[in-house]
Amino acid sequence: MQRRDSDHHSLRIQHTLYPAAYLLRLIGDTHPTSHELAAAFQHADAWALPLIVDLSALGFGDEELLRRPLHAHRTGLTLIGPISDSFQRRLDTTGVTDLFTIRPTLDAALDSPGRGLR
Numbered sequence: 292m293q294r295r296d297s298d299h300h301s302l303r304i305q306h307t308l309y310p311a312a313y314l315l316r317l318i319g320d321t322h323p324t325s326h327e328l329a330a331a332f333q334h335a336d337a338w339a340l341p342l343i344v345d346l347s348a349l350g351f352g353d354e355e356l357l358r359r360p361l362h363a364h365r366t367g368l369t370l371i372g373p374i375s376d377s378f379q380r381r382l383d384t385t386g387v388t389d390l391f392t393i394r395p396t397l398d399a400a401l402d403s404p405g406r407g408l409r
Contacts, residue, residue, distance in 0.1 A: 304331045312401060313338045316345040321356045332359045343400045345371040352378035361387060368392070369400045 304327060305316040313335045321328060335342050344360060346352065352375065360368055369392045374382070382388040394400040 302327065304328070306331065306334065308338065308340075309401065311340060312343050313340045314343045314345060314397070316348065317352075317356070318348040320349070320351040321353045328355055328359060341369070343369045343371060343397070345397065346374050346378065347371055349375055349378065351375065352381060354381070357381055357385065357387070360391065369394055371395070371397055371400050 301319045302321055303318040305314075305318070307314040307316070315331055315335055317328075332342075349356075356378070360370065372393050372395060374393065379388075382391075392400075
């Protein structure tokens with residue numbers, strides 16, 4: 292397992308590489324100029340592993356955050372909650388909630404049936 296952090300403004304992103312999955316943990320709030328968010332998803336995509344995005348420490352998720360998981364969904368994505376009320380409303384309002392697998396913990400995400408991520 293490898294890990295690195297990037298920190299910018301009110302959003303901190305932790306990257307963790309597992310043998311069979313890549314984890315992005317988002318801490319804080321996203322904002323319209325979250326260029327590091329785009330870079331984080333691109334970096335994760337380069338590993339060509341199933342992606343897990345931990346949103347349990349996210350306060351506010353903007354439209355940029357919504358766009359990134361939608362794009363990543365094509366390659367397999369699991370979200371970890373609980374998801375903030377504001378971002379859950381964004382998912383519900385746009386009608387994309389059912390596109391994602393949402394798990395309550397990292398262990399549950401890694402152990403998801405059919406994923407074999409551990």
